[in-house]
Amino acid sequence: MLSKLKKLHWLDYLVLAVVVGFFGYIWWQIDGVLNYNWRWEQIPNYIVRYHTGREEWFANLLLQGLVATIRISIYASILAVILGTILGIARCSANLTIRMLARTYLEFLRNIPPVVVIFIFFFFLSQQLINALNIESWARTIARSDDKAVWEFFFGDMRRFPSLISGVIVLALFESAFVGEIVRAGIQSVDKGQREGARSIGMNRFQEMRYIVLPQAIKRVLPPLANQFITLIKDSAIISLISVQELTFKTVELVASTRLLFEAWITTAAFYFVLCFGLSMLFRRLENRGHRHR
Amino acid sequence: MKITRRFLGAAMAAAIGASASMPAFAQSATQGLSSESVIEAIKERGALKIGLSLFKPWSMRDLNGDLIGFELDVGRQLAEDMGVEVEFIPTSWDGIIPALVAGNFDVIISGMTVTPQRNLTVNFSTPYAYSGMTILANTAMTEGFTLADYNSEEITFAARRGATPATVIAEMFPKATLLLFDEDGAATQEVLNGNAHATMASEPGPSEDARDNPETLSVPFNQAFKAGGEGFAMRKGDPDALAFFNSWITARTNTGWLKERHDYWFRGAEWKDQVAQ
Numbered sequence: 001m002l003s004k005l006k007k008l009h010w011l012d013y014l015v016l017a018v019v020v021g022f023f024g025y026i027w028w029q030i031d032g033v034l035n036y037n038w039r040w041e042q043i044p045n046y047i048v049r050y051h052t053g054r055e056e057w058f059a060n061l062l063l064q065g066l067v068a069t070i071r072i073s074i075y076a077s078i079l080a081v082i083l084g085t086i087l088g089i090a091r092c093s094a095n096l097t098i099r100m101l102a103r104t105y106l107e108f109l110r111n112i113p114p115v116v117v118i119f120i121f122f123f124f125l126s127q128q129l130i131n132a133l134n135i136e137s138w139a140r141t142i143a144r145s146d147d148k149a150v151w152e153f154f155f156g157d158m159r160r161f162p163s164l165i166s167g168v169i170v171l172a173l174f175e176s177a178f179v180g181e182i183v184r185a186g187i188q189s190v191d192k193g194q195r196e197g198a199r200s201i202g203m204n205r206f207q208e209m210r211y212i213v214l215p216q217a218i219k220r221v222l223p224p225l226a227n228q229f230i231t232l233i234k235d236s237a238i239i240s241l242i243s244v245q246e247l248t249f250k251t252v253e254l255v256a257s258t259r260l261l262f263e264a265w266i267t268t269a270a271f272y273f274v275l276c277f278g279l280s281m282l283f284r285r286l287e288n289r290g291h292r293h294r
Numbered sequence: 295m296k297i298t299r300r301f302l303g304a305a306m307a308a309a310i311g312a313s314a315s316m317p318a319f320a321q322s323a324t325q326g327l328s329s330e331s332v333i334e335a336i337k338e339r340g341a342l343k344i345g346l347s348l349f350k351p352w353s354m355r356d357l358n359g360d361l362i363g364f365e366l367d368v369g370r371q372l373a374e375d376m377g378v379e380v381e382f383i384p385t386s387w388d389g390i391i392p393a394l395v396a397g398n399f400d401v402i403i404s405g406m407t408v409t410p411q412r413n414l415t416v417n418f419s420t421p422y423a424y425s426g427m428t429i430l431a432n433t434a435m436t437e438g439f440t441l442a443d444y445n446s447e448e449i450t451f452a453a454r455r456g457a458t459p460a461t462v463i464a465e466m467f468p469k470a471t472l473l474l475f476d477e478d479g480a481a482t483q484e485v486l487n488g489n490a491h492a493t494m495a496s497e498p499g500p501s502e503d504a505r506d507n508p509e510t511l512s513v514p515f516n517q518a519f520k521a522g523g524e525g526f527a528m529r530k531g532d533p534d535a536l537a538f539f540n541s542w543i544t545a546r547t548n549t550g551w552l553k554e555r556h557d558y559w560f561r562g563a564e565w566k567d568q569v570a571q
């Protein structure tokens with residue numbers, strides 16, 4: 001780190017000074033215009049707090065929201081990878097109808113604003129699915145039973161389970177289009193000779209996909225898939241619009257209750273940043289290690 | 295709808311006639327109507343699902359992150375009187391009516407003002423609360439203003455999108471510019487920053503904001519505008535639910551319970567230390 005510092009040219013210092021000066025000026029401007037009573041001391045309370053009644057530490061609004069966001073992101077990406085792989089294979093299918101259907105789905109999702117997609121999926125699809133499968137009464141039965149601890153570890157408050165599931169479904173459907181494109185690119189990047197070789201040793205189409213193409217494709221698409229996972233975490237903020245109790249929704253609630261307008265939003269932004277940046281560093285490290293072993 | 299009404303009429307006529315030979319189809323129609331009511335669904339489920347959007351002091355999160363407020367007291371009492379559990383479903387204000395219509399919850403108890411426009415989509419109970427709206431103004435920017443002065447192209451209002459104050463501002467001050475925000479905090483902040491001259495909200499919000507920021511904000515007029523009633527909102531085509539909620543509100547108004555709770559949250563200050571100030 002120190003040796004790196006020594007390498008800095010005087011021009012670098014100048015640029016640094018200009019950048020710092022610029023942000024300082026903006027801050028000074030904001031401070032002059034903004035009539036705001038900062039109350040940062042309230043924020044830690046809304047992350048973890050000592051419950052006065054139960055006499056124990058517990059995760060308050062913001063941390064609850066963060067945990068919910070992580071849960072939703074994990075489930076939604078698992079579902080999105082499954083749907084996206086099917087979609088990606090369908091995009092490379094020999095059957096024209098299947099190819100066209102997959103293409104239609106993809107173009108539909110790519111060319112409509114996420115907010116609209118989310119509303120359409122929520123009211124017309126996931127809501128119907130939840131009603132049809134009677135998920136709500138099932139979840140309520142668990143919420144009322146005594147051995148709900150395992151369920152709550154995975155899904156949070158079981159009474160809010162339908163809302164969590166609809167959030168997961170909506171988000172997964174939305175992201176599956178992009179995962180599908182990544183998978184398609186991966187499949188098509190596999191050399192034609194590989195497929196021909198598979199055919200020549202007597203494999204059928206399924207075996208060719210399963211044993212030859214997909215293993216190679218998956219290895220290649222892992223880095224972009226990891227990026228897509230990070231994008232999904234950021235996109236998950238949108239499902240606060242359908243009142244899924246994740247980080248963004250909890251922040252709105254916190255702001256409505258306490259008027260900690262800027263503190264709450266800055267904290268939430270920091271949460272998202274730490275989560276996404278941390279994952280991006282982790283994936284980069286894993287990727288580098290993968291290269292070394294090759 | 296028409297058919298239902300005809301069947302209802304037939305059932306009534308039969309009842310008035312008090313004859314033993316009540317037409318079978320009329321009886322089954324009324325039975326059908328009451329068995330399809332959301333009230334039956336609530337009893338069967340053993341839980342009343344209430345949709346609400348956080349809005350101080352109607353409903354808010356306390357220091358422990360739990361929901362408290364006037365609506366919570368009303369909802370819990372309502373569920374207790376029905377003998378069922380209560381589930382509150384916080385929903386963003388923009389989507390609360392679509393969510394009710396889609397069946398996400400049984401009733402909205404969220405300080406929703408009864409308006410004809412909303413009434414076209416949902417049914418309202420008789421009001422369970424009355425709140426007046428007042429103007430919260432940036433003192434320096436609106437010095438010496440009369441009410442008429444606010445209706446000018448130079449004036450900017452800020453308000454919460456989709457809420458009644460936004461409609462009232464557009465009606466009362468059609469010439470003024472109206473900035474819309476997702477929640478009240480942001481609207482008030484715009485007035486504090488001097489980007490908007492004034493905002494409008496239900497009391498006691500404006501008075502409290504003026505008390506918290508005495509140098510900048512004030513409530514210039516004592517009068518409350520469009521003191522409308524707030525009612526429970528429910529899906530259309532459910533006479534049993536409407537009748538039930540109306541009777542409950544009447545009963546709770548007559549015993550003075552609703553007023554006592556309303557005063558506790560809207561006039562009192564005992565609950566203030568439960569919420570971050």
